[in-house]
Structures are given as structure tokens and as C-alpha cells.
Ligand SMILES: Nc1ncnc2c1ncn2[C@@H]1O[C@H](COP(=O)(O)OP(=O)(O)O)[C@@H](O)[C@H]1O
């Protein structure tokens with residue numbers, strides 16, 4: 001090919017390449033998860049995550065008892081782009097681009113050391129980004145932090161990934177006595193722990209792996225609350241390419257088995273944030289609490305969660321990115337996903353809104369709402385239930401104590417405005433909602449006329465009375481009618 005043409009080597013410049021790697025957009029949670037993926041692919045049974053606080057010299061390490069690597073394997077693994085993404089992967093392989101180990105690590109730290117043990121021999125190599133930038137060459141260093149020299153002695157085979165100079169989490173000049181920085185570090189790690197409990201919950205539930213955090217095993221966090229008897233599962237739906245959808249509506253707060261269970265079910269992003277799709281590739285959760293651009297997150301749909309299960313052969317179709325935290329459903333199945341999700345969302349909204357219904361069933365008696373929702377086409381209005389027992393009560397009271405009756409009635413109305421329902425309807429119909437239509441014109445006209453008569457009786461002349469009426473809400477909308485009086 002290109003015989004007779006001049007050739008010129010143009011090797012990527014080391015320091016700018018590094019910055020590109022660092023900017024791929026991992027966060028600490030997704031970066032750690034990517035390292036754990038490698039351990040799982042290497043058939044690890046146990047993964048141990050350790051954090052060592054030492055100010056700017058703090059370290060995070062992730063160790064596994066997987067198959068490990070030989071020295072040659074390790075050098076290959078440390079090379080950016082170690083594997084071609086187009087090569088077909090084993091069904092259980094969680095990797096893809098041959099970049100995860102490097103990009104995930106560099107996104108968080110300036111120094112990456114990997115020790116790996118295979119056939120009884122431990123090998124180790126370090127990437128130091130400052131060294132690469134300085135010598136302008138991708139040179140690995142045969143160096144390992146002193147404290148980790150023997151870290152694989154207790155396993156037959158395995159690998160430990162060590163991150164030091166964590167400049168994206170702790171500025172490197174921070175002193176170990178800096179309590180604020182320490183607190184920040186521990187809060188960042190708390191999020192990592194929650195993320196791991198969620199991302200790998202299927203592996204932990206199946207006892208395929210255990211993940212040790214310091215000295216405790218991380219318990220799985222299943223977004224679909226399998227032990228809650230009052231959740232509503234939806235029938236599984238099959239999409240092209242062996243992809244399945246399984247929707248769940250979680251129980252209303254009042255119907256959770258306990259308050260504690262309700263709180264635990266909330267998840268890292270909070271109730272509203274966790275609604276939406278949960279995309280799994282095999283057992284691995286890629287993306288969570290996201291409507292994939294098909295819907296907006298809404299308070300009323302916060303109990304809806306839908307699992308999408310993909311085989312890893314669907315990576316390209318679903319545009320799984322390097323960080324494994326984004327996915328886009330292919331156009332040909334969007335419609336089907338949308339229709340399915342609509343049903344789950346409608347059901348979730350029903351559960352969220354009709355807390356009242358539950359009260360009614362519980363009491364076994366007729367329930368008396370104070371406000372009624374009147375719906376005409378896409379317009380809602382809210383009226384006071386004239387048959388409410390309190391309305392009759394106030395009418396009675398008005399006969400002897402009119403001022404008190406009006407006062408009490410107004411207080412009751414103020415304290416019971418159905419803000420939640422209004423909020424939901426308003427949010428769903430931002431453009432269509434019109435309050436004006438809710439007003440009954442005949443009744444308003446009657447009231448204006450009777451107030452006008454009363455003002456005249458009080459000695460106002462017609463002009464004065466009309467001027468007064470025009471500055472009273474909602475009469476101000478009826479100037480034409482007032483002028484005709
Ligand atoms: N913990 C580990 N145990 C054994 N091999 C590993 C481990 N981590 C990485 N490797 C090897 O390094 C290679 C490169 O890893 P990585 O950069 O994450 O890319 P990918 O996972 O996409 O292959 C892996 O394919 C694997 O062969």
C-alpha cells in the first residue's frame with residue numbers, strides 16, 4: 001500500500017495524550033467500578049477496597065484474587081488501547097475498549113501501580129504521569145510503593161491496582177491533619193460504596209463475588225426491592241436482539257414493610273432521581289435512574305423503575321461508551337420502550353397520587369374529600385365538595401355565628417389546598433392548563449351584581465361602586481360586565 005509515497009511517523013505527544021485520557025469524564029464511582037469489572041472478568045471471588053488517608057499522599061487500592069497476569073500480560077495490560085474494541089468478547093467479559101484500567105485510573109490519580117501474581121510470580125509496573133510528561137515517552141517504571149510490596153502474598157493469584165497522588169479528589173499539598181479535606185475524602189468514598197452496592201448487586205446477590213470495604217462486606221442494593229410484597233411487577237417484554245424490559249412500581253411509602261425499608265430503597269440519587277430505566281449488561285448495571293431522553297423525571301413517577309437487560313453483543317447497537325455509564329436505545333426499539341414505560345409510569349402515578357384511596361379502603365367507610373378535581377378535556381379545575389359534612393356544619397354555624405363560620409371555613413380551605421395534585425397536573429400540562437375556564441361566569445356575575453347593590457345601598461354612587469369593583473380580584477377580569485351595570 002502507498003508504495004513510493006513518503007512516510008513520516010507521527011506518534012501522539014505524550015503530555016497532551018495524558019490530558020485527553022484524564023478528561024474522559026469518569027467520576028470516582030464509575031472509575032472504581034471499571035477497575036472492579038476487570039477483577040470480575042478475571043474470575044475473582046473476593047475484591048478488597050482499601051483507603052489510606054494521608055492528606056495529599058492518600059491512596060486507594062483495589063485488590064482481587066482473580067487469575068492474575070504474567071509480567072508480559074501486565075505490560076500489555078498497562079498499554080493504552082491494549083485490546084481492539086472490535087474483537088468479539090466473551091459473554092462474561094465486562095471490558096470493551098482496552099482502555100478502562102488506564103483511563104479510569106488516570107481520571108482520578110497521577111500515579112497508577114499494578115501488581116499482579118500468576119504462577120507464584122509477582123510482577124509490578126507503574127505509570128507516573130509526571131514522569132511520562134517529563135521524558136515525553138510512554139515509559140513504565142519498575143517501581144511499587146514500599147507498603148504494597150507484599151500485598152499479594154496471601155493469594156494464590158490475583159491483582160492489586162494502587163492509585164496514589166489522587167489529585168482529582170485531594171489537592172496534592174493537603175496536610176493529613178486537614179479535617180475538612182479528610183471529611184471530603186470520606187464523603188466521596190461513601191458515594192463510591194453506595195455506587196458499588198448498586199452497580200454490582202446482582203453479582204453479590206448471586207454470591208459470585210464479595211466486595212470487602214475496609215473490613216466489611218458490601219451488601220447488595222437492589223433497586224427493585226424484591227422483598228417488598230406490595231411492589232407491582234410488570235410482565236417481561238422482549239425487544240429485538242435478546243433485550244428484555246421488566247418494570248416495577250414500588251409500593252407507596254405507607255405500604256413499605258417498614259420505614260427503614262422505605263429509606264433504604266431510596267438510593268444514592270434520592271427517590272425522584274432514581275426513577276427511570278436501569279440498563280444492565282449481563283449482571284452489570286451500566287446506567288441507572290434515567291429515562292433515556294424519552295420522558296422527564298417527575299415527582300409523581302418516582303416509584304417507577306424499569307430494568308433493561310442487554311447481552312454484551314448489543315454494545316454497538318446501544319452505543320455503550322467507554323465509561324459504561326451511557327447508553328442510547330437504537331431507534332427501532334424506542335417506540336416499544338416508550339409504550340412499555342408509559343404503562344409503568346401511569347401505574348406509578350396512580351400509586352403516588354391516591355394515597356387517599358388507601359385511607360378509604362382502610363376505614364371501610366365512605367371517604368369525604370374536601371376538594372374535587374373536575375376535568376374537562378385537558379383542563380382541570382378544583383372545586384370544594386359541597387356535600388362535605390363540614391360545609392353543612394358551617395352553614396348551620398353561620399345562622400348563629402356568621403363571622404366565626406366564615407373565618408373557620410376560610411382557614412379550612414387555606415389549609416387543605418390540594419397543592420400536590422395541582423402541581424402534578426400543572427407540570428404535565430404546562431401549556432394547556434388554564435385557570436380562567438374554571439370560574440363559573442354566571443355565579444361571578446351574580447356576586448358582582450349583589451356587591452354593587454350593597455355598595456349603592458351604603459351611599460356610593462354608581463361610578464364609585466364600579467371603580468371599587470374593578471380593583472377586586474377576580475372581578476377585575478369582568479370590567480365589561482361592570483360597565484354595563
Ligand atoms: N484485575 C485484573 N486481573 C487480570 N487481568 C486484568 C486485570 N485488570 C486488567 N487486566 C487485563 O488488562 C487488560 C486491559 O484492561 P482494561 O484497560 O480495563 O481494558 P478492557 O477491560 O477493556 O480489556 C484486560 O483485558 C485484562 O486482560
Ligand SMILES: [Mg+2]
Nearest residue numbers: 038095100101
Ligand atoms: Mg476493563
